[in-house]
């Protein structure tokens with residue numbers, strides 16, 4: 001039988017680190033007669049993270065073993081009552097369908113608008129507000145608030161919000177309504193006193209629950225209050241951020257008052273503000289603070305991540321030293337490998353298996369879990385090779401047709417067949433979300449990815465999310481196109497978090513709101529700048545303050561006050577707090593957030609110290625500061641090849657480490673599909689054209705120039721034709737070459753007049769060289785060989801680059817090894833060797849002097865180098881700038897971080 005409602009008793013307790021313990025003492029005191037059995041009581045907390053602290057505090061206050069009461073948040077109570085309400089995913093799709101039907105906005109903006117409207121409706125529900133009964137009343141209130149009459153924009157905003165709000169309100173109850181109903185039902189059966197700990201003023205849902213409970217049982221509410229705090233730290237902070245809504249005194253007056261009230265600063269030694277020069281410096285400063293605290297015996301440490309990027313970097317530094325961090329906030333699911341697999345698959349579907357997407361997909365560790373590892377690798381290697389070799393950029397069907405024609409691609413064809421089958425299991429055209437999700441699951445199954453995903457923590461979270469959404473949306477018939485559904489899915493993955501629960505550490509990464517009422521030994525606030533540590537932004541819908549105030553929605557001032565309370569709570573409940581931020585972002589200054597700037601200034605005025613501190617450096621960081629990494633100097637005598645090409649030798653001379661990485665470790669870049677002609681392709685085409693031309697026209701003298709030019713042009717067009725068919729823009733490269741044609745014919749004729757005759761092109765040559773272990777072999781391919789009637793020979797190398805660069809290259813002929821190697825390979829009849837620069841309208845010849853002497857010197861040098869390397873000589877990364885500029889090993893040798901410069 002319900003009793004008459006009794007008043008809800010509210011205790012406003014001074015905000016301090018002991019708030020939870022204080023509440024526990026008061027609860028035990030109130031229920032002392034029931035000890036040791038407190039199990040009938042219900043204690044409601046604002047956050048589940050406070051439960052362990054409260055349990056300990058209750059036991060300590062009781063001074064004996066107690067049967068603990070039920071401790072839960074309101075959300076947990078509602079969930080336990082099994083009343084879920086309409087899922088947000090259904091609300092979102094309903095709103096999306098309505099917005100799409102009405103055609104009010106561009107399609108690309110619809111999901112974002114849905115999110116905004118749901119946030120607005122949630123706030124209206126949470127605050128137990130509603131909108132006016134009719135659209136005209138809402139419009140007139142908006143006009144009044146904006147002080148604008150007859151605005152079409154306002155009318156539009158009112159119409160959109162009102163109609164969608166009515167549509168939603170007429171549907172099944174949402175999350176908040178369901179929660180309110182469940183809590184009301186629970187309160188209707190209240191059989192024991194209720195105690196509620198709050199973070200601040202009661203929220204409407206909390207107030208309603210307390211009032212309903214109070215009709216049957218006693219209700220006691222505990223609220224922290226800053227303005228009655230006695231602790232010196234909170235008193236000092238109250239001078240900085242005066243509680244309440246009244247206009248604060250001027251800063252100088254507050255500083256005077258603070259000094260008068262507290263002779264010594266209670267913040268000195270407790271709060272440090274560290275401005276770091278950049279991301280790495282900030283992460284290093286955070287890691288150094290944590291190490292310092294750990295060394296001092298502190299155990300409960302919070303990393304409060306206002307800037308997630310810097311926080312993650314700091315975490316990586318700590319984990320490198322074996323200091324693990326328990327991440328309460330988690331990772332966005334979209335950043336996991338599992339989500340990357342889904343993304344790669346959807347890219348393959350969207351863009352007809354664009355080769356890069358296809359390779360990304362096939363490289364996923366989750367794929368083809370049913371195949372042996374060697375088969376997976378063989379399929380991948382063959383696919384990479386086949387696509388590059390045939391320059392296949394798009395088209396799943398085309399890939400399969402081309403590779404199936406050739407030997408050696410059986411595994412790649414198997415991969416392509418499975419991908420094609422998976423593609424067939426996805427819906428075509430438009431489908432309901434549930435059907436799209438079912439198709440995705442079938443495709444992942446066909447690709448052999450499900451077992452791998454299920455065995456991975458993030459993968460399992462992703463599968464669970466997909467399953468849950470499919471169940472929630474199975475009865476929602478709205479059909480989405482592929483791109484609409486994909487955007488929906490991307491947002492789902494972006495909004496879902498993956499929390500790694502395998503780590504249990506006293507070092508916790510969390511966010512500022514989650515520190516409310518909690519106690520830590522120390523905390524570091526990462527990213528305390530004005531962008532990252534700013535009050536929550538007001539929403540895009542109804543952003544005008546007067547409108548928000550009129551409708552009873554939250555105001556920016558509330559968010560600012562909440563931020564100050566949170567900062568004050570954090571500083572007061574930790575023995576030490578360090579706030580870090582980056583003083584520069586790119587070229588721009590990055591300022592400390594206004595709240596902490598204010599604190600710093602007031603502290604300086606009151607106690608002569610702005611609390612700024614220098615970043616500490618951990619020993620490892622100190623040792624490395626300003627130095628860089630050592631230049632790598634590997635030695636691998638057993639891997640030094642005895643057979644090498646002229647270009648490998650050139651690489652060895654340019655930089656021994658580059659030779660080591662490319663030729664000894666086999667890390668040379670794999671050939672890739674080229675979607676547009678590059679300079680090197682152009683060079684290859686020119687070589688091919690001239691080879692074909694001279695095969696039919698070894699001698700030009702006596703033939704009319706026009707006829708020769710026409711022949712050369714015809715061959716040129718034939719060679720370029722397949723590329724132009726694929727990409728019309730390649731015409732530019734052809735035109736560039738055709739400009740050279742008349743000049744080339746004139747140059748060839750002038751060589752013939754000097755007695756030289758074309759004697760062959762693309763000639764493969766090799767030569768043995770004596771070395772300590774027997775012989776080494778140098779091999780290479782000569783672009784072109786000319787011969788005179790007396791047997792004298794000339795080695796020519798075509799270059800599609802300008803003559804000036806080649807001239808510089810030959811300025812130190814001892815360092816340019818290519819021509820000398822060709823001379824060595826061709827033999828002693830060579831009298832001339834040179835580059836032919838095919839750029840502009842006239843070829844330019846650049847000759848190597850003293851060709852035979854150069855060739856002999858390079859032969860001796862190469863043999864000596866091989867002997868030294870096979871005896872254990874090191875291969876330092878000391879390429880000169882010209883070599884490093886185009887070197888793909890730059891990331892490997894870390895040339896930009898060497899402590900010594902190349903000499």
Ligand code: SF4
Nearest residue numbers: 655877879884887893
């Ligand atoms: S980047 Fe320079 S130093 Fe590094 S491997 Fe390449 S050439 Fe050598």
